[in-house]
Structures are given as C-alpha cells and as structure tokens.
Amino acid sequence: MITKNKNILSGGAVVFLLCLLFCMAVPLPLCAAGTLASEGENVSGNQEEGAAAQSAVPQADRVTYQEGFFYESLSDAVKEKITGISYGEGCIVPYEELTYLQVLYMDFEGQPQVGEIICNQAIAQDLVEIFYELYQASYPIERIRLIDEYGGDDTLSMEANNTSCFNYRVVDGTSSLSRHAYGLAVDINPLYNPYVTYPNGKRRVSPTASEIYADRSLDFPAKIDKNDLCYQLFTEHGFTWGGNWKTMKDYQHFQKALPQK
Incomplete structure (x- = not known):
C-alpha cells in the first residue's frame, strides 16, 4: 500500500513538473498580450450584445439594406427601454411612426462597432444608406447609442x-418641440460640433466642454463643415444642416421635414 501511494505521488509530481516547464516556456509578454486582446474583444462584444438584445427576434417588417444595416418597427423590448425616458409622458408621436435601426460604424480607434438609432420611419432608408456610406469610408464616429442610456439627457449625451x-424634447431654451421629438433630426459627434447661440448678444456653447470647438476656423478631427463627407451625404438626402442657420449654429445637427402627404 505504501509503495503504491508513493508511485501515485511520483506520477503527480511528474505532471506538475511538465506543466511548470510548459508555462515557463511561454513568454510572459505573449501571455499578457493575449489577455489584453481578449479584454478588448469583450468591450466590443458587450456593445454588440447590447444591440443584439434589442433585435434578437427580427420584426416581421425588418428591412436589411446591407449586412449589419437594417431597420424595423419597435419591438416590445425597445418600447419598454425608451418609455418614460426618450419617449416621455405626453409624447405625441405614435410608436408606429418610429423605427429602430442597427448600423455599423468606425470608432475613433478605427475599430468597427454596432450602433443603435431610433428615428422617424420617414427617414429610416435615408439613414441606413448614409451610415453605410460613412462606414465604407471609415468615417470616425465615437459612439452611436440610444439617448436612453444617458437618461434622455441631451447634455450628457453630447458630452x-x-x-x-429620437428624443421627445423641446428646443433648448424654448417651449417648441425639436425635430428630435419627431425622430427627424440626427446629431453627429456633438462634442466636436457644438450648438452655439447668442442670447442677449453673448455667445453660449452647448455642451460647455465644446467651447474650443466653437471656433470653426480651427482644424480638428470630426469637424463637420461643407467639405465634410457627413455634410455631403446628409444634404444629398435632403437634410438641412444646422451649421447653415443664420442666428444660431448647430454644427452637429441634420434635420429633415416630413414628406407632404
């Protein structure tokens, strides 16, 4: 019995030594790099899982434009997510007039990401075509998430x-409904393309962290102007740009009117 136990222990020791030698043979930087890559994949994966959770079961009316680019009516899961936040109390826009989009985009690190948008059904086809062209051109967009992830707070979303x-709200500083309230306006990279007004002749920049980017004579990444691809694509699809407004400037903002019935 004693001899048998000794042999078993000896065999276990051999296995332990073999494992130890194998681990010592693997370069530490390689192991560390593998861990970092895995963590990076999880970050992107989590965002994709979030979008996939909203569209796990395709709606019967789903329209796929290209792989990764589709739109459909709001699922019960999406309605539940936005009700009481972007779809606030008293919202006059029926759920049936809103559309859920999934798009791909390139982030500021040059990595493909999955984005979610809710818009008016009247501009859904426009948006999948525009964002597809932006993606094909590797146009940098930092993130595309439902504003509900920011509690429906436009300032937090811009920051x-x-x-x-889509966000059922009024125009900042007024009691008038914004085009965002109808899902007919899109804000692109708002931190670098701020909303600039002049109440009582004094410049006001929103968000406040964008003060430096209100100077459009400067060159910086993600700046939208008339030479920018984003401007060109949106205007080709019939949108107007807030950067062309006279008394105020909304450089992030593209909007479209409802088609005449």
Whole structure:
C-alpha cells in the first residue's frame, strides 16, 4: 500500500513538473498580450450584445439594406427601454411612426462597432444608406447609442460625444418641440460640433466642454463643415444642416421635414 501511494505521488509530481516547464516556456509578454486582446474583444462584444438584445427576434417588417444595416418597427423590448425616458409622458408621436435601426460604424480607434438609432420611419432608408456610406469610408464616429442610456439627457449625451436621433424634447431654451421629438433630426459627434447661440448678444456653447470647438476656423478631427463627407451625404438626402442657420449654429445637427402627404 505504501509503495503504491508513493508511485501515485511520483506520477503527480511528474505532471506538475511538465506543466511548470510548459508555462515557463511561454513568454510572459505573449501571455499578457493575449489577455489584453481578449479584454478588448469583450468591450466590443458587450456593445454588440447590447444591440443584439434589442433585435434578437427580427420584426416581421425588418428591412436589411446591407449586412449589419437594417431597420424595423419597435419591438416590445425597445418600447419598454425608451418609455418614460426618450419617449416621455405626453409624447405625441405614435410608436408606429418610429423605427429602430442597427448600423455599423468606425470608432475613433478605427475599430468597427454596432450602433443603435431610433428615428422617424420617414427617414429610416435615408439613414441606413448614409451610415453605410460613412462606414465604407471609415468615417470616425465615437459612439452611436440610444439617448436612453444617458437618461434622455441631451447634455450628457453630447458630452459623451454620442450620435443620436429620437428624443421627445423641446428646443433648448424654448417651449417648441425639436425635430428630435419627431425622430427627424440626427446629431453627429456633438462634442466636436457644438450648438452655439447668442442670447442677449453673448455667445453660449452647448455642451460647455465644446467651447474650443466653437471656433470653426480651427482644424480638428470630426469637424463637420461643407467639405465634410457627413455634410455631403446628409444634404444629398435632403437634410438641412444646422451649421447653415443664420442666428444660431448647430454644427452637429441634420434635420429633415416630413414628406407632404
């Protein structure tokens, strides 16, 4: 019995030594790099899982434009997510007039990401075509998330440089409904393309962190002007740009009117 136990222990020791030698043979930087890559994949994966959760079961009316680019009516899961936030109390826009989009985009690190947008059904086809062209051109967009992830707070969304569309709210500083309230306006990279007004003749920049980017004579990444691809694509699809407004400037903002019935 004693001899048998000794042999078993000896065999276990051999296995332990073999494992130890194998681990010592693997370069530490390689192991560390593998771990970092895995963590990076999880970050992107989590964003994709979030979008996939909203569209796990395709709606019957889903329209796929290209792989990774589709739109459909709002699922029950999406309605639940936005109700009481971007779809606030008293919203006059029926759920049936809103559309859920999934698009791909290149982030500021040059990595492909999955984005979510809710818009008016009247501009859904425009948006999948525009964002597809932006993606094909590797146009940098920091993030595209539903504004509900920021509690429906437009300022928080802008500070995060989040590209978004539908949000039932009024125009800042007024009691008039914004085009965003109808899902007919899109804000692109808002941190670098701020909303600039002049109340009482004094310049006001929103978000406040974008003060430096209000100077459009400067060159910086993600700046939208008339030479920018984003401007060209949106205007080709019949959108107007807030950067062309006279009394105020909304450099992030593209909007479209409802088609005449």
